[in-house]
Amino acid sequence: MWEYTDKVKEHFLNPRNAGEIEDASGVGEVGSMACGDALKLCIKVEGDRITDARFQTFGCASAIASASALTEMIKGKTVEEVEKITNQDIADYLGGLPKEKMHCSVLGRQALEKALADYRGIAPKEAEGEIVCECFGVTDREIERAVRENNLATVEEVTGYTKAGGGCEKCHDAIREIIAKTREEARPVAARRLSNIQKMKMIEETIEREIRPSLKHDGGDIELIDVIGDRVLVGTRGACAVCKASEQTLKDFVEAKLRELVWPGLVVEEVNS
């Protein structure tokens, strides 16, 4: 069973503003039944203020709660104010969502954007970019945005926020590339110009400070052996040396952390000493 906050449960069991608006000023529809969740948001704008908002959701408890929360958040606010609402704001309003369910809050933000575009009479920016995840029809632009706005570093996180990669998993490499590229672009230019010595030093510090304590917690350890260009050569020690999942740990944890904190192009390799 999911661990939902009391606020999520309360909004799910007593949703606010469920339904439609007959003379809506703007309507935003996102998702599909095949994907497992969908949201239709109707807004009524008078002057520059949103005077009413209603939703219809097909989805799980957190999808219904996110939509209910969104309508409460935008009612009475000006168009300018609600434009700034992010998916994180929706999750925060509910006291947080399980990370696998963050896509419910993203759905809310997407529906809001579409409803606002509809209100302004602008054609909604339909499926911009190229489809990366065929299973859920998620584009590179959507993934980039989720990575940028929520500081995501792993494929698992991207799946939790956008669903991309949650089906056949064939796009995981492509998602990894998008994460690396987006994170590199988001990094200040100065930070990207590392000398070899600076890079090695940062790798060493990051391993000491961020990585080894977690591994040791599980009885494992790694040792930095060398850095050649962007290749980080490490040896596994303790429990890691005999663990079948150590390859996964090196990729999903060690490499992800080094890419996040040092340099997005780094590749971790295991060497047997």
Added chain:
Amino acid sequence: MKTIYLDNNATTQTAPEILEEIVPYFHEEYGNPSSAYSFGGRVASKIKKAREQVAAFLGAEPEEIVFTSCGTESDNTAVLSALATRNDKRHIVTSRVEHPAIRSLCAHLERKGRRVTEIPVDGEGHLDMERYRRSLTPDTALATLMWANNETGVLFPVEEAARMAREKGILFHTDAVQAVGKIPVRLKDSAIDMLSLSGHKLHAPKGVGVLYVRKGTKFSPFMIGGHQERGRRGGTENTPGIIGLGMACDLAAAKMNEENARVSALRDKLEDGLTRSVPNCRVNGDRASRLPNTSNISFEFVEGEAILLMMDEFGICASSGSACTSGSLQPSHVLRAMGVPFTMAHGSIRFSLSIHNTEEEIDFVLDKVPHIIGRLREMSPFWNAGRRTCAAS
């Protein structure tokens, strides 16, 4: 609030008479059955009796019964033993709708270089027997098929499948975790070489299972340790669990026919009632050939987790094949293999009954669930899609 437990394919209540019988084996008769003194020997004789009870229930010999810790351990032991004793063969035949205890193991073995063929099922959940027959090759070490599907209750013709495997000299294993206790099983006259069962699915406690291994079948242990189970499964016996499982087999044998008639009548009442009062729903799996206690119903336009949590408000326990419930993003692999449209699979609910359910409980569920579906549908953008009132300006 009263709990209405309709999730008996997940686990069952330990029968009160079993609980009463086994409690002394935790704190009074706690001896180790392997010990030399009579304080241990008394327990060993109880285990011997349990072994005979299980064997009698399955139509098998006591020495063909290996006690394990659960269904998953039995499944893993069977598959790995077949591969270990037929090391020259690399191929496994299974189905697309197996429990993760088989499915994940086969995927793991495939990554390790074994060849795995997953036989498809049709829209009713029936196995493609012609495809199965063609998949049995000289390189096949083992065919493993579930007797009854945990999600839909649909039965596979495992006895026929076992005969086909035997003709080609291939070992046959069945995961009968959902079948044992619900339908008659008689192994003596069958060609089944190995069978897995789990105690807590038939009112014994959790933490005990059985692997049946036909006499003469080459065997390689999974748990290597002491001499317990004649060296076929090391580790001190779960004495209360094993004694409880023996009793559960006796109880099931005595009550199966009578109870099944009652349970299937309740199941049919629930299913007919729901499909009559709720539009746009369907039953998943062949209604004619399935377990007497299971009903898998899809409610279109709504999502399963939301249904479960609303039922939970009334104390009604069931499970769902929706993506959200499982933590993955895709609905149940069983329903997908049957070609159930995603739109239906996301709204699927499995009700699984037991001898402890009453007609009153079913009436209560029939009273509440249609309202729950109706409430969620009122919130669903697809339910009213036909008469959209949202006039975009």
